[in-house]
Every structure is written in structure tokens, then in C-alpha cells.
Amino acid sequence: MMRARLGYLVVGMGLLLTAVPSGVVAAPPKKETKEKEVPLKANPALKERVEKRTSPWKWGMSSDKVFTELEKQIDTQAAAKIEKLYNVKDQEKVTKDAEKKKKALRGTLVTFTGVGGPAGGLGYETKAPGEYTYKNSESAIEVARPGGGERQLFFINDKLWKIYDHVHLTGKDAELGETWDSAIEKLGKDFDGKGKVIAAKTVSPAYYGSLISVPDHLLWSDGTTQIRLVDHTKREDMTLRTVAVVYEEIATLDKLSALRMNVEKKQADTMVDKAGQKDPEPVKKKDDKKK
Numbered sequence: 001m002m003r004a005r006l007g008y009l010v011v012g013m014g015l016l017l018t019a020v021p022s023g024v025v026a027a028p029p030k031k032e033t034k035e036k037e038v039p040l041k042a043n044p045a046l047k048e049r050v051e052k053r054t055s056p057w058k059w060g061m062s063s064d065k066v067f068t069e070l071e072k073q074i075d076t077q078a079a080a081k082i083e084k085l086y087n088v089k090d091q092e093k094v095t096k097d098a099e100k101k102k103k104a105l106r107g108t109l110v111t112f113t114g115v116g117g118p119a120g121g122l123g124y125e126t127k128a129p130g131e132y133t134y135k136n137s138e139s140a141i142e143v144a145r146p147g148g149g150e151r152q153l154f155f156i157n158d159k160l161w162k163i164y165d166h167v168h169l170t171g172k173d174a175e176l177g178e179t180w181d182s183a184i185e186k187l188g189k190d191f192d193g194k195g196k197v198i199a200a201k202t203v204s205p206a207y208y209g210s211l212i213s214v215p216d217h218l219l220w221s222d223g224t225t226q227i228r229l230v231d232h233t234k235r236e237d238m239t240l241r242t243v244a245v246v247y248e249e250i251a252t253l254d255k256l257s258a259l260r261m262n263v264e265k266k267q268a269d270t271m272v273d274k275a276g277q278k279d280p281e282p283v284k285k286k287d288d289k290k291k
Contacts, residue, residue: 038196040196040219040220040221040226041221042221042222042223043191043192043193043220043221043222043223044222044223045192045222046191046192046220046221046222046227047222047223047224047225049190049191050222050225050227050247053247054163054225054247056069057069057153057160057163058160059159059160059161059224059225059249059251059252060159060160060161060249061159061160062155062158062159062160063109063139063141063155063158063160066141066143066153066160067105067106067109067141070105070143071102071105074098074101074102074105075098077098078094078095078097078098081094082094082095108141108142109139109140109141110124110139110140110141111138111139112124112132112133112134112135112136112138112139112140113134113135114134114135124140124152126237127142127150127152127166128140128152128154128164128244129210129212130207130210130211130212130214130215131152131154131162131164131210131246132154132210133209133210133260133262133263133264134262134264135262136156136209136259136260136261136262137156137157137158137259138154138155138156139154139155139158140152140153140154140155141153141155145165145166147175148168148175149165149166149167149168149242150165150166151163151164151165151166152164156252156259157259159252161248161249161252161253162246162247162248162249162252163246163247163248164244164246165244165245165246165247166242166244167183167242167243167244167245168240168241168242169182169183169233169240169241169242169243170240170241176243176245178241179233179241180216180231180233180243183229183243184218184229187218187229187245191220191227193220194218195218195219195220195227195229196218196219196220197216197218198214198216198217198218198219199216200213200214200215200216200231201213201214202214204217205253205254205256206226206228206246206248206253208256208257208260209256209257209260209263211264215230215231215232216230216231217229217230217231221250223250224249224250224251225247225248225249225250226247226248226250226253227245227246227247228244228245228246228247228248229243229244229245229246230243230244230245230246231243232244
């Protein structure tokens with residue numbers, strides 16, 4: 001009996017084997033693989049170069065400390081002018097002008113409350129789009145930038161965490177040249193390499209909660225500060241071809257999702273993701289039943 005059963009089994013297997021066309025081998029199912037995002041590698045050697053560019057500002061400074069430093073700068077500039085003047089009246093005029101500047105200084109702090117027009121940003125929606133959000137205890141002060149252009153200091157909960165520089169591409173001999181490619185090349189030389197490329201309209205943590213379409217940008221890191229080169233050369237609302245060089249504290253950058261609790265969505269297009277983050281999963285209704 002056992003031999004008979006084995007015989008039937010062999011015959012059955014033979015039938016199964018002959019049912020498969022010769023030369024055909026069933027391929028295993030393909031596994032979908034996603035490319036892993038390469039993390040931004042820190043280069044501690046950049047720290048000294050970054051500090052040289054961002055001095056005298058330090059992460060965590062309050063707006064009051066920033067204003068105190070700016071007042072010192074005004075006094076220093078006034079003292080240098082007075083040394084060259086012999087007329088007492090002229091000296092007094094310089095002193096009075098310095099005092100006026102210091103009094104007006106503290107009124108330059110802009111708090112992004114979302115109240116007023118347009119949206120309470122006082123021009124920052126054009127100056128630095130995507131660099132802040134409303135109703136999240138964020139604020140900014142505009143200060144002089146060494147080498148020209150403009151500079152804004154950004155705060156969250158009254159702690160300095162970002163320095164935003166507008167650099168104009170005015171010619172081949174300019175700080176960063178006259179094109180986006182020249183800016184990449186020149187800044188790359190200063191920061192030991194091209195940097196990590198982030199394509200436009202992709203998810204980028206630096207823009208968490210903002211409502212803009214993320215622009216092309218490159219990233220470097222010294223371990224404490226992230227450096228971001230942003231392409232604004234295609235913007236039609238700027239009279240000068242410009243890029244932004246942004247220095248931001250990584251510790252704060254990593255906590256943006258917790259710090260920016262009030263995040264708005266674009267009302268004009270519900271299919272557009274919030275810049276810098278993905279849309280949350282849809283909430284299931286209570287009356288939905290599994291079939």
C-alpha cells in the first residue's frame with residue numbers, strides 16, 4: 001500500500017511539472033523599496049567660520065539683549081564721530097541723534113500676531129517668506145548686515161534662533177557672484193563642499209508650518225547651526241537678483257513642530273500640503289462601519 005501511495009504521489013507531481021511550460025520560471029514578487037534620505041552630515045570645522053559671520057549674535061539671546069547690543073553699537077559710532085569734531089554744538093547734535101536712534105530702536109521689533117495688514121507681518125511676508133508663522137510667539141528685528149544687503153534676527157518665545165541674510169547678486173565680483181550657480185559655488189568654497197541639495201516643493205523641516213511653496217535650497221551644518229542657501233532669483237517681486245543665507249539653531253529647528261502649535265492651511269487650495277510637513281491622516285467618522 002505504501003508503495004502504491006508513493007507511486008500516485010510521483011505521478012501527481014509529474015503531472016504538475018508537465019503543466020508548467022518549459023523555460024518559464026516564476027519570478028518572486030518585487031519588493032517596493034524607498035530610497036532612504038541621506039541625513040545632513042555635520043562638519044564641526046565650520047563652527048568658527050559660522051560664528052565669524054553671525055557675531056555678535058548668539059543663539060538664545062533675548063530681544064532686550066539684542067537691543068542693548070545695538071545701543072552699544074550706536075554709542076560707539078557716535079563716539080567715533082565726536083572725536084573728529086571740534087565744535088561743541090556739532091558734538092551735541094551727534095549725541096542727540098544717537099539718543100533718538102536708541103529710543104526708536106525698540107519700536108522696530110515686529111511680533112507676528114496675524115493681526116493687521118497684511119496679516120501683521122509689516123513687510124516680512126515679502127522680505128522673508130516662509131521664515132516665520134503667526135500666533136506662535138515669533139518675532140523679528142531688522143539690523144545692519146556687514147557687507148551690505150539686509151539682515152533680520154528671528155525669535156521664538158523671545159529667544160534668538162535664526163539669522164536671515166539677503167545677499168544681492170550684483171556682479172561677478174560680488175560677495176556671491178551674479179547667479180544662483182555662482183552663489184552655490186562661492187558659498188560651497190567657504191563651507192567645504194556643495195552642501196545637501198533640497199529640491200523645490202519638497203518637505204523641508206526649516207519651513208515647518210509656513211504657507212509658501214518651498215524654494216530650492218542647500219544645507220550645511222556645523223553641528224550646532226544649520227546653514228541654508230535659498231534661491232530667490234526667480235522671484236518677480238524683487239528688484240534685485242537675491243539669495244538668502246540663513247543661519248538657524250538646530251536645537252530649535254528640531255522642535256519646530258512643538259513650538260509652532262497654531263498652523264494654518266491655505267484656504268484657496270485644500271490639496272496643497274502645508275510647506276515643510278505632510279497632511280495628517282483623515283479623521284474617520286463615528287458612523288463609518290466596516291463592511
